[in-house]
Amino acid sequence: MVELAAAVLGLTAGTGGALIPAAALYAGFTIFVLVAVRGRIPVQSCGCFGREDTPPSLIHVTYNATATVSLTWVALSGSAPLFTNATVIEIALFAVFAASGAYASYLLLARLPQLLRHTVSS
Numbered sequence: 001m002v003e004l005a006a007a008v009l010g011l012t013a014g015t016g017g018a019l020i021p022a023a024a025l026y027a028g029f030t031i032f033v034l035v036a037v038r039g040r041i042p043v044q045s046c047g048c049f050g051r052e053d054t055p056p057s058l059i060h061v062t063y064n065a066t067a068t069v070s071l072t073w074v075a076l077s078g079s080a081p082l083f084t085n086a087t088v089i090e091i092a093l094f095a096v097f098a099a100s101g102a103y104a105s106y107l108l109l110a111r112l113p114q115l116l117r118h119t120v121s122s
Contacts, residue, residue: 018075019074019075020072023072023075026065026068029060033056033061036056037060054109054113057109059109059113063105
């Protein structure tokens with residue numbers, strides 16, 4: 001919920017300061033998952049999807065680090081709010097692309113590691 005709130009704040013406010021909390025959140029995720037992957041924290045799930053079958057992986061580390069860098073870059077660029085002067089069609093297209101991106105993220109973080117583990121064990 002905190003992650004979602006940070007994303008919504010960043011998208012609607014659009015100023016650099018609004019994206020800094022989201023970037024900090026992803027930086028924390030990156031560090032936590034990296035420590036967990038290296039075996040210093042015994043974790044069965046990263047907690048990303050509220051399921052126990054999503055163990056942390058290097059894919060998570062890369063994903064979170066990319067999000068941290070991207071959010072920081074946009075925050076420092078001083079971009080305008082996303083929906084400033086947007087038409088209904090533009091907002092609808094954004095929603096479709098955001099949903100597609102969320103699903104692709106789920107596949108990348110939850111299903112790809114399972115597939116790779118299954119392929120290696122076969």
